[in-house]
Amino acid sequence: MNSSSPENYIIELFKRVTPYKWSILFIMVLFIALMQLKLYFTPSVYESYAIIKVKVNENKVDSKDLLRDSLFKTNTVGINQEMAILQTFQTNKKALEKVNFQVKYFIKEGYKKVEIYNNLPIRLHHITKINPKFINHDIKVKPLENGFSLSSNKEKNSTIYSYDKEVVTPFFTGVISKTDDFITPITIKLQGDIRHIYENIIKNSLSVSQLKLDTNLIKVAFQDTIPQRANEYIDALVDAYINRSITKKNMINSKILEFLDERLSITKKKLEISENKLEKYQSKNKNIDPSLNSKDSYGKLSDIELQLSEIQLKEQLINNLIIFIKHNRNLNSIAPTLLEFNAQSTLKLITDIQNLQIKEDSLKLEFTNRYPPLVQLRKRIRSIRKQISLNVKNLKTTLNFKRKSLLKQKEKYEKILTLLPEKEKNYINFKRNYEVNSKIYTYLLEKKSENELVKVATISDYEAIDRAYASSIPVKPKRMVLLIIAGVVGLGFGVVLALIRSLTKKKIYKLQEIEERIKLPFYGKIPLFDEKMGINIAIEEAYKQLAINLQFSKKKHEGNIVLVTSTIRGEGKTTTVINLSSILFRKTKYRSILVDLNMIEPSLHTHFNMDLPYSGMSTYLSTRDNLGNIIFDTSYPNLDIITAGPIPPDPAELLSSSSELEELFIVLKERYDYIFIDTPSFEELPEVLDLVKYADKSLIVLRENVTTKASLEKLEEAIKEKNLKNIGLVFKLTVKMKKKDLKTPPLISQQNVPKQLM
Known part of the structure; x- marks a missing residue:
């Protein structure tokens, strides 16, 4: 599997944040609690x-x-x-x-x-x-x-x-x-x-x-x-909206009735005057009987004057339309009037301009007046408005042309009537005026009656299908959803915080952190105590368990080499060597020897109250001493020591180039049951891993709050690169214990161990 696959990244992330699982859980619960507190003070909202x-x-x-068209048609375009x-x-x-x-x-x-x-x-x-x-x-x-x-x-x-x-x-x-x-x-x-x-x-x-x-x-x-x-507001808003339509219709109808009343008043006066004139003339001239030709001309002339009156009415409406277009943004209300003139193209333009104005209103809410699409939209609206105005003016021109044509016809029939005898001509003029005014008055009365009936029966263009209803279930806040979101956000925040802590924390604090970073077996866990009153029974038991674990892999017919090292200085590898060897020679009577290969900063001899001898591993490896001169007895039976000797200028070169090291181990394996090797740390001397090939078992000592993540990762890379085997870990962790639980019998007497490293 590719090491950079998403699965590996997830596994790596999981490894890094797992040590902080309780912190993550606490943060997640805290987020949920804070959200619950917020929701407690947040009122529910209903719709x-x-x-x-x-x-x-x-x-x-x-x-x-x-x-009627002006009244009944709906004033909406969409x-x-x-x-x-x-x-x-x-x-x-x-x-x-x-x-x-x-x-x-x-x-x-x-x-x-x-x-x-x-x-x-x-x-x-x-x-x-x-x-x-x-x-x-x-x-x-x-x-x-x-x-x-x-x-x-x-x-x-x-x-x-x-x-x-x-x-x-x-x-x-x-x-x-x-x-x-x-x-x-x-x-x-x-x-x-x-x-x-x-x-x-x-x-x-x-x-x-x-x-x-x-x-x-x-x-x-x-x-x-x-x-x-x-509910009350929705009902009030719906009622206001519905009543708006009725009010608007009544307003239009009232204007129509006012117009009709005005025209009726004028026409009534004209009718009364024409009626009086006709009656007076008839009373003076009782035997007047118009000819058939004059009657025909008189009838056509009456029709023409009636048409001229209608055109006058339409021209007045057209003038009102022109004024309305000039001073009003919404042209929707002129649509019914335009229907009378069958101006379908103009009606389509009104629909277009209303739709564009809706888009304009929507854009104005989000953008400034300089927004290019809004500028273009307004140009198009102005262009359409000009076209509508032009179309209405053309309607007026058409009416004007029709009026002139009717006036010419009227003039023609009036000339015919001028040829009649004077009495007959006067009689026809009086009678024509009376009949025209009578017809107009009757027409206006009919329209007034129709519109009064319509006003009484006016209904809205809108209908409330469902009145206001509010559910008992609030629409917000979505309490359960928000609590889940708070938990997820808290989990994410906790994971991020744990990842930051993991990346910024340089040292190892928990055994689990080691297990997640390096796949090597643990041979022992050594407790450390804050109270410096000696070594208690728990420490001794821990070293016993470590010794037992090593005995399982012991070879029966020859000595076993146990190499002890660490990632950095101060992790307690030398102490581990001393206490482990002490358990073996005291409890099991195995013959053991300590070999100090730490030629950078040797300290093994100090634990036996010895000065650094002039003979040791450095003189032996440089062929200046033989084996007999470098082995020293200790005050303990079955335990010998080979010190580091004088510190050489280049310990790494001495260890890697010497052929005497392999011969030394062959001889020592014949004489001793256990050979314990104390080495420099991996950080001080990376070549220490080259010594693993001589050992039957290699122990790497790690210590809480001392071992760094970087050094552990480098060690793991080196072990994988060199494909090293038979390596195990020893972890030293701090344990807090009461003074009464501490015991003082040492593994090696205080007299002989003046400097005990823990």
Whole structure:
């Protein structure tokens, strides 16, 4: 398997953080506890929603009645615009006037504040002024014998105020009424005026979306900590939205009725005048009977004048359209009027410009006015608006052309009538004026009657399919999800922290850290004690166990060489050599010899109260001494020693180039049961590993809070590189023990061991 595979990285990470598993667990539990604490103080939020059905205009018409078309056609170009309208301040303003968000009331339960909405002991109303400094700040209302006092963290106020009277305070000007007795203070929060409430509360909590893409159903949702208030607000908003459509239709219808009343008044006067003139003329000239030709011309002339009156009405509407286009952004409301003129291309342009304006509103929320797509969009909107204006002006030109054509025809028939006798001509003019005014008056009366009936039967373009509903299950915070996330984040943080500690900590502190870094067997674990009162029984037992483990691998017919080294200086390899040999020669009567190959800083001889002799391993390996001159007796039976001798200038070269070393070990194996070799540490002399080939068993001594991770890793790499076998570990770890548990019988007497290294 590739050493750089993801699996190996995960295994390595696991190895590094496992020693800190309890710290990781503590951090994870701490994160969960902190999240639980946060959730305790975080109020639950509930969502109320309603479903509205929207009638969307499809720009089709069945009637050619201008006034009825203007009234009945829906003033929308798309459901997106309706959703945008629901989120505007003007629509929400109506709902905010019915539902109270201006003042919130809180009581203390346990260690947290809880908002109350029903059964309020006090009520703040008729607010005429609010200090902006205290908007959304806690103001405590404390009950007193003769009234109440107000205070906050920012303002300490000792004034006593009366209930049911307007009070002028540093926080607000208004009236506080008491509806029930209360003992503990009540906290109130002022939310500002309606605009401030909309910008800071409503906009963040209101959402409007299309229920399904292929339907005209809109879902209006509002989130609040009080589900009842959320329901009330949604119902108020839906009602305001529905009533908006009715109000708009009634406003349009009222304008039409005003226009009709004005025209009726003018036409009635004309009709009365023409009727009086006709009656007077008939009373004076009783025997007038127009000819058939004059009657035909008279009838056609009446029709032409009626058409001219209709064109005049349409021209007035066209003029209103031109003014409206010039001064209004939303051109949606002119669509019904354009249908009368069958201006389908212009209607399509209105649909396009409304869709572009929706995109413009969306981009304005996220980007500045210099944002290139927004600039291009506005150029396109201006271009379409110009085209709409041009199309409407062309309609006016067409009407003007038709009017001129009718005027020419009128002139033609009027010339025919001028050829009639004077009395007959006057009679026809009087009668024509009367009939034209009568027809116009009748037409206007019919339209007024129709629109009065429509006004009474006006219904909204929107319908509430589902009224407000709030579930008893809060939508946020998702407590279980957040606790799980807190646990995962805590676990991750703990792992990262453990990894940092692992990477920054240079020394080994636990046995497990060694086991995770190097795959070598442990031959012994030697306890160390903080109390320096000698060696206790536990240490002796530990060395006995180490000796027993070595005896399992002992060769029967020849001596066994045990090499003892360490990764760095100070790990206690020399002490291990002495105590291990002491166990063997005292308890088992094995004949043993100590060989000091630490020619860098020899110390083995000092443990036997010996000066460094002039003869030793350095003189032997350099062929200046024979074997007989370098073996020294100790005061202990069955235990001899070969000291290091004089320190050579290059110990590494002496050890690696000498052929006498192998001959020495052959001779010693014949004379002794155990040969213990004390060597320099691996850090001091990396070539020490070359001596492993002479040993039957090699022990590497490691010590808690002394052995470094770097030296251990280098040692492992060297062992793998040289493919060394028969190597084991001895770990020395600190143990705390009471003084009464300590024993003093030494393995080697204090007289002969003046410097005991532990």
